[in-house]
Amino acid sequence: MNIANIKISPINVEQRKKTDLRAGDTVKVWQKIKEGDKTRLQAFEGLVLVRKHGSEPGATFTVRKVASGVGVEKIFPLYSPTIDKIEILRRAKVRRAKLYHIRKKAAKEISRQMRRIQQMPAQAVEETPEAPTETPIE
Secondary structure: OOHHHOOOOOOOHHHHHOOOOOOOEEEEEEEEEEEOOEEEEEEEEEEEEEEEOOOOOOOEEEEEEEEOOEEEEEEEEOOOOOEEEEEEEEEOOOOOOOOOHHHHHHHHHHHHHHHHHHHHHHHHHHHOOOOOOOOOOO
């Protein structure tokens, strides 16, 4: 028996190895979710912050998205059998291999928006004209 012909993984390793996934890509990762005896596909769309460990068996990539105003990050193993497919939607030109600074950038933007929200109600109260009062004619 030839050891080189044994296939252990249910995924196509050669196809995943050729995936040109880089930091700055906007991707949609289709993940298999098992609920009871049924399986369904769930998409996680976001920005790739980092790809670690190249194309070796333990390779991973981190995807970040903002859901309901909260930043959510997931770390996916590149060769995981639960990943059905990886779609690269957009490719951005970036100057860093690891985009961890995006976290702080997003936090600054949110705090800037919160300052605007706190100032708005005070201005809105001042700008509203008073309702005219009716005087009964006798």
